[in-house]
Amino acid sequence: MPWNRSKIAVFDYFDKYIFLCEMYDEETDTMVELVLNFFPFDNSVQVIDPQKGKNLLRRVQLPTLTMEMLQIGNIVNIFAKLILIRDCAPITKRTLFNKMESTFAFIKPGPPSDNGKILTYIMKKGFRIVRMKNAKVTKELAMEIYQNCAGGEMLPIIIDYVTSGEVVALELVAPDAVKYFRSCLGATDPKKAAPGTLRYLYGHDTLRNVAHGCNTREDAAKIIDWFFGQENNRPKVPYQATLKDCTCCVIKPHVLIDGHLGNVIDRISTSDIFYISAMAMFSVKIHDAKEFFEIYKGVLPEYEEMCIHLSEGKCVALEVKCNKPNMNVVQEFRKFCGPRDPDLCRQLYPDSLRALYGKNYVHNAVHCTDLDEDAELEVEYFFKLLANMHD
Missing domain, CATH: 2.30.29.170 (PH-domain like)
Structure with missing residues (x-):
């Protein structure tokens, strides 16, 4: 109606x-x-x-x-x-929302330890991240992205580079987002980029210059659909989750609202133990949240509040793996996150994720898998079940 x-x-x-x-x-x-x-x-x-x-x-x-x-x-x-x-x-x-628009950007293949810092930079510049996923770019897609941006002898080199590893794809929203993000990027050559721009801070050379941004609204809309759209109820660009030897981490909505998404990713990516093998942003409906947290029903008094909070904004799901093959990734990552009570964390584990970014039992920064046997199922819930149900 x-x-x-x-x-x-x-x-x-x-x-x-x-x-x-x-x-x-x-x-x-x-x-x-x-x-x-x-x-x-x-x-x-x-x-x-x-x-x-x-x-x-x-x-x-x-x-x-x-x-x-x-x-x-x-x-x-x-x-x-x-x-x-x-x-x-x-x-x-x-x-x-005057002049509010979307643009597409991706963080180019590079050290994963930079991704969190780059995301923090983007959010501090006033962009709202509304969709995000790590992905592999095919040569055909790379050619479409760069057909209006580069030419000559450099084009094959650029295509080879952006398809050589994973990128972090982003839909960003801000006033005049297309033009504004280009200005935040800085010059193609980091040596010529203005101080304070992304490429000045994190770029290495003309090829490894941190990120790509679209030149027009039309290009942005087209590439957003390529990366985040669905075809036959499946993502056009597949998620990177392997569903093996992993644990699940869900960065809760309040962390994104508070601007700490990049900080949480940075803490995980720069640890000596863990790395992120898959990540994506999701909107979780209340019935999905209740299904995901069903194991806590009747066990935790905060169950209903937990479900409501997961449904009241965007969250980011991560598949986390361990660098050390003999280590139990589920239990070690639980220690990394800290106990459910952030106040207790701040007293006993001040460097844990929940101590740094949690507020209370419900707004405690992240969910992490409790039991070894649930890890792959929880990752699968986001990257397979929800991924095929929602944009």
């Missing part, structure tokens, strides 16, 4: 942002259209059912809701109700 915008026209536009949302109603087994008003002055929210013309939630302060969460396509948790943001009022769109 299309939105009846006349029903929200009576609201005052000047002291709030207005979002058009929907929520699943379990009692009626239907999707309910809602209007969410966010008042930045005091961080309060109001939820209205425009069909019934009444408040579903009277205006109340919600400190846990931040502007970073209020993005079109995100799911927000409003007092344990999961609300999907579908659109926003025109004035809200002009105010918050």
